[in-house]
Amino acid sequence: xxxxxxxxxxxxxxxxxxxxxxxxxxxxxxxxxxxxxxxxxxxxxxxxxxxxxxxxxxxxxxxxxxxxxxxxxxxxxxxxxxxxxxxxxxxxxxxxxxxxxxxxxxxxxxxxxxxxxxxxxxxxxxxxxxxxxxxxxxxxxxxxxxxxxxxxxxxxxxxxxxxxxxxxxxxxxxxxxxxxxxxxxxxxxxxxxxxxxxxxxxxxxxxxxxxxxxx
Amino acid sequence: xxxxxxxxxxxxxxxxxxxxxxxxxxxxxxxxxxxxxxxxxxxxxxxxxxxxxxxxxxxxxxxxxxxxxxxxxxxxxxxxxxxxxxxxxxxxxxxxxxxxxxxxxxxxxxxxxxxxxxxxxxxxxxxxxxxxxxxxxxxxxxxxxxxxxxxxxxxxxxxxxxxxxxxxxxxxxxxxxxxxxxxxxxxxxxxxxxxxxxxxxxxxxxxxxxxxxxxxxxxxxxxxxxxxxxxxxxxxxxxxxxxxxxxxxxxxxxxxxxxxxxxxxxxxxxxxxxxxxxxxxxxxxxxxxxxxxxxxxxxxxxxxxxxxxxxxxxxxxxxxxxxxxxxxxxxxxxxxxxxxxxxxxxxxxxxxxxxxxxxxxxxxxxxxxxxxxxxxxxx
Numbered sequence: 001x002x003x004x005x006x007x008x009x010x011x012x013x014x015x016x017x018x019x020x021x022x023x024x025x026x027x028x029x030x031x032x033x034x035x036x037x038x039x040x041x042x043x044x045x046x047x048x049x050x051x052x053x054x055x056x057x058x059x060x061x062x063x064x065x066x067x068x069x070x071x072x073x074x075x076x077x078x079x080x081x082x083x084x085x086x087x088x089x090x091x092x093x094x095x096x097x098x099x100x101x102x103x104x105x106x107x108x109x110x111x112x113x114x115x116x117x118x119x120x121x122x123x124x125x126x127x128x129x130x131x132x133x134x135x136x137x138x139x140x141x142x143x144x145x146x147x148x149x150x151x152x153x154x155x156x157x158x159x160x161x162x163x164x165x166x167x168x169x170x171x172x173x174x175x176x177x178x179x180x181x182x183x184x185x186x187x188x189x190x191x192x193x194x195x196x197x198x199x200x201x202x203x204x205x206x207x208x209x210x211x212x213x214x215x
Numbered sequence: 216x217x218x219x220x221x222x223x224x225x226x227x228x229x230x231x232x233x234x235x236x237x238x239x240x241x242x243x244x245x246x247x248x249x250x251x252x253x254x255x256x257x258x259x260x261x262x263x264x265x266x267x268x269x270x271x272x273x274x275x276x277x278x279x280x281x282x283x284x285x286x287x288x289x290x291x292x293x294x295x296x297x298x299x300x301x302x303x304x305x306x307x308x309x310x311x312x313x314x315x316x317x318x319x320x321x322x323x324x325x326x327x328x329x330x331x332x333x334x335x336x337x338x339x340x341x342x343x344x345x346x347x348x349x350x351x352x353x354x355x356x357x358x359x360x361x362x363x364x365x366x367x368x369x370x371x372x373x374x375x376x377x378x379x380x381x382x383x384x385x386x387x388x389x390x391x392x393x394x395x396x397x398x399x400x401x402x403x404x405x406x407x408x409x410x411x412x413x414x415x416x417x418x419x420x421x422x423x424x425x426x427x428x429x430x431x432x433x434x435x436x437x438x439x440x441x442x443x444x445x446x447x448x449x450x451x452x453x454x455x456x457x458x459x460x461x462x463x464x465x466x467x468x469x470x471x472x473x474x475x476x477x478x479x480x481x482x483x484x485x486x487x488x489x490x491x492x493x494x495x496x497x498x499x500x501x502x503x504x505x506x507x508x509x510x511x512x513x514x515x516x517x518x519x520x521x522x523x524x525x526x527x528x529x530x531x532x533x534x535x536x537x538x539x540x541x542x543x544x545x546x547x548x549x550x551x552x553x554x555x556x557x558x559x560x561x562x563x564x565x566x567x568x569x570x571x572x573x574x575x576x577x578x579x580x581x582x583x584x585x586x587x588x589x590x591x592x593x594x
Contacts, residue, residue, distance in 0.1 A: 006584045011577035028323070035321055035541050037577035117300075117322050120575065 004135050006128045011037030012059070013123075018043045018077070019065035019089055029063070032116030036123065047076050055084045057134070061127055063110070065089040066101040078103045085130035087122050089114070107133065149187025156190035159197065219515050220259040221246075221505065222279035224289030224299075225498075229267020230388035231413035234291055234494050237448050238313060240487040241495030242288050242502045248482070249506030256510050258502070265295070267388075267413075272298045280306045285515045288313060288501050291494070292387075292412070293359045300325065309517040311505055313497035315443060315465070317363035318574040324517070326524060327544040328501040328536070330466045330493075333573040335443040336364050338549040339408075339464035340371045342564060343441060348405035349377035351441075354395055354419070355410030357384040364410050364443060367576070370585050380404040385411065390418040396426045399438070406462075407440045416445070417452040424457035435460020446492035450558040459556040466547040467493040467533040468560040479532035490558065491532070500531050500545070504538070535569055544572030 015038050017029070030040050043062070044050055050073055055062075065071045066088050077086075078100065088101035091112040101109070108126030110118060153175075160171040179189035223242050226235040239262065246258045261279060265271035272295045279287055280302070287303070288311040290296040296312055303310045303324045310322075315330035343351070351372060355361025361384060369379050380402040383395045392415070399407055411419050420440065427434035434440075445463040469480055469491040479499065483491040505520070507527045512519035525540040534548045546569040552560030573579050 005586055007582055008584050009575070009577055009580050009582045011582070031541075032321075036575055115323075117320065120319065 004128075004132055006124075007131070008124065009037075010123050010127070013038045014041060014060050015039070016041050016043045016053075016060060016062050018062060018071045018073070020070055028116045029110075029114045029119070032114070032119040035116065036120060038123075045072065047073055050076055051080065055082055057084050057130070060084040061123065062086045063089060064101065064104055064106065065091075066097045067091040067112075068097070074100055074104060081105060085127045087126040105130075146185065146187045149185075149191055152191040152194050153187055156193050159194070216255060216257050217514070218257045218259055219509055220261055220282065220284050221502070222276070222284045222287040222289065223260055223262045224272065224276055224279065224287050225262075225264065226267040226291065226295075227264045229265075230415075231267055231291055233448050233452055234413070234446070235264075235267075237446065237487075237489075237492045237495040238291060238498040240483065240489075241491070241497070241499035242313075244479070244482050244486050244495075245499040245502035245506065247486075249503065253506065253510050256506065258506060258509075269294055269298060273302055276302055280308055285309060285517055286311065286505055286520070288498060288505065290314065293317060296325070307517060309520065311501040313501040314494065315497070317360050318576060319363070321542045321544070321574055325543065326501070326504075326521070326538065327542075327572070327574070328504065329497045329545075330547050330549070331544050331572040331574045332364070332367055332576060333579040334466055334547050334549045334570050335464045336367050337371070337579055338551065338566070339441055339443055339462070340368055342462070342464070342551045343406060344372075344375055344377065349375070350380045350404045351377065352380045352399050352402055352404040352407045353382045353410070354399070354407065355384050356387045356412045356415055358387060360412070361410035365408070367580070368408055370580065373585055374581070385415055387415065388413060389415050392419050392422050395419070396422050399423065400426060400430065404438060407438055409440050409442045410444070412444060416442075417449065420461065421454040421457045424454075445554065446494055447490040447558055447560065448492050450554055451490075455556070458558055459554055461554040463552050463554065463560060464549065465493040465552060466549055467496040468550060468552045468562055470552070470559050470562060471533060471550075473532070473534070475530050476532040496532050500529060500536055503529055503531070504536075537569075539572050542572055542574055544574050546571055
């Protein structure tokens with residue numbers, strides 16, 4: 001699987017801010033995001049509107065204030081698990097607040113008061129950290145799927161050993177070659193193969209007995 | 216008359232003292248002009264010299280601030296600038312940073328009058344690619360200026376089908392360059408991109424030229440050295456036979472033909488008895504802008520001065536210069552020059568108008584880092 005190419009230019013990104021609207025017009029967070037080419041939107045405060053939001057992992061990042069009372073819909077955010085990167089705004093550095101941000105999916109943090117110089121680092125780590133986690137989760141799911149396919153692989157090896165009079169290594173090689181020709185993963189190929197066979201064709205004898213017969 | 220003290224914090228001695236001296240002189244020329252042209256304002260310059268020692272920048276800057284100074288013009292290397300920023304922010308002062316640098320910064324208490332990467336390295340790469348030179352060997356002093364410029368060069372070059380033929384880093388001030396010169400000659404690139412600074416750079420130009428001559432190679436034609444920092448006073452630090460044929464990307468050369476530049480060069484030469492350079496002009500621009508902003512703001516309050524500075528337009532030696540209010544970096548005019556044996560630069564190309572600074576390269580580079588090949592040769 002190829003290495004993840006990291007995002008290093010955040011121009012065109014949309015940051016959705018889940019925090020109280022600042023009093024000052026010269027808000028360093030908004031100012032710093034604009035400097036990086038990131039557009040800013042203030043998130044809706046109503047829970048219903050949150051569910052209606054159209055979010056896209058390639059375009060959006062959520063910046064969420066984790067301090068008590070700062071983001072009323074934080075619990076809902078945790079429940080919905082938005083499919084986009086989340087960066088936490090931290091004022092109170094306590095385990096309970098940090099935990100909530102973690103549960104909301106934060107992969108980077110910004111200390112309050114926000115210093116615009118820290119923004120690029122937070123976006124870089126938060127967004128690329130999120131993407132790396134997505135990739136890792138996809139890889140784990142794929143491995144899990146293949147692990148589940150191991151039973152079909154064992155059955156197919158036994159079938160080929162019996163059908164062609166081969167030892168287990170040679171039977172495996174045969175299946176691997178056939179899977180490559182079919183452009184399928186070996187687990188998928190074996191699963192397909194076993195699905196096409198009538199039930200009575202399943203191996204009648206244990207593999208080690210078969211191996212001894214060949215030995 | 217309002218007297219306002221400003222600090223100049225340049226390493227006028229040490230490994231990159233030649234550049235520091237040029238920046239210091241440029242600032243002094245500007246301070247004289249500000250004082251002459253504005254009878255209501257008198258800049259009092261207080262100078263401190265860290266001697267190129269990173270550890271001395273912070274205490275010297277603290278001394279300047281303890282004297283009540285709110286505006287410090289200074290630093291050449293990024294490491295020294297980064298050393299000062301926490302102090303400058305903590306004391307609510309303003310650092311006027313007059314050097315080209317590698318970008319990826321926009322500190323609220325810093326005003327940047329030197330070139331950002333889209334104003335130096337990007338035009339240089341475009342120039343060499345137009346020359347069809349696609350195999351480039353990178354050498355540099357081992358710090359952020361070299362690392363980041365080489366990263367940008369590699370990404371743009373590889374995307375255009377070019378290759379990095381080799382990459383070497385040396386400690387700042389190191390002059391043990393024999394192995395590096397041999398490595399370059401073995402790789403035989405189309406050109407060499409040097410981010411060496413100070414004495415390492417001067418020694419390299421001389422040694423590389425000598426090694427090429429010994430092998431019958433016309434270095435300036437076969438393997439020209441490219442740089443984003445080489446300036447006129449530095450050419451004079453290179454042995455006379457090795458001064459010509461080097462390509463420099465800069466927003467200023469002393470050979471620019473304009474009335475403003477003639478006045479600047481005359482004033483600079485009278486003051487410093489040497490040739491003006493990009494570093495001198497950048498600190499000249501910083502102090503001129505500071506003078507205009509102080510006069511308009513009516514004092515040295517940094518918020519008022521920053522606001523005022525962002526609205527100034529200066530007829531600088533390089534052309535019109537103004538600050539981008541969003542990043543507080545300057546609009547500057549990129550140029551490509553080729554050094555002559557007399558220690559000056561012939562201008563080969565220049566932008567038609569000042570270019571907006573893009574310190575984070577949001578308009579100049581692709582969204583994703585380049586893909587890296589993981590194929591390897593197998594026997």
